[in-house]
Amino acid sequence: MTDEEALITASKRGDTAALDALVRAHQDRVYAFAMRMCRNVEDAKDILQETFLGMVRSVREFREESKFTTWLYRIASNACLKKRRRGVHDPSPDQELSLDELMPRPDSDGRKPEIADWSEDAEQALLRGELSQRMEAAIDKLPREYKIVLVLRDVEGLSAEETAQAVGLSVAAVKSRLHRARVFVRRELAEYFEGRGKSSAGNNPDDRRSRESNPRVLDQNR
């Protein structure tokens, strides 16, 4: 039995010290997740409190069918989505992300779009501390149902199966939302790196939209 399993077993018996140890072990993770989802301390605090009150009240019902962290993420995810439904805080519009709209399309002559490889630049920009804010802003633009999947899967590092358990979706639905969310964030970053390239040569605001972002299909016949 791991230390955590021992704490869970003791918590189910009502052991206060064990419950407190479980809270301390997971509070940073839950708070970071809540902050990423809500972007303000008050809402994140509400979600943190709701999550751990939920944990204290229902730890006896935890059946070890999932990891304990996944179970906590499930409570926290419900709290985040409930907050949205209450209309308390929702920076993201409710919209579907369409792959057709997100796929780069050919130019007016039918040539394939130019797709720059900025992966090395991104690495350098991250090291210089320039990229985090830009990425956070891109993630914030995602509709809430996509954002939660990307945050759980790519930021928090849950597997597709764990993410599916946390948000109550099928694994296939998680993969579909994750792909759209990633493509969306990638496009925001592409605009950033292309914009930086152009800004040194004088940037026309009308050109700032990426060449990739033309919302038609890339190549239907290839």
Added chain:
Amino acid sequence: MTCRELFERLSEYVDGELSQEICEEIRKHMNGCDPCVHFAKTLKTTADLCRRLPSTPIPPEVAADLRALLSAHLPKPK
């Protein structure tokens, strides 16, 4: 495989979730398609960068408020 078919499966590809046959088809396509190669590379970079975003640490007063709230709800020691 078309660019569009490849585009739909790229996240599964970079996550290593596709069968060997499909991966082989994707690699064959990419062999002659730079835009798809660059798209796949930057999509993978995007996912990798997410994992490295800094987390907000819990402020001490938020942790203290949580502890105070929970202590009112924790079972009383016998």
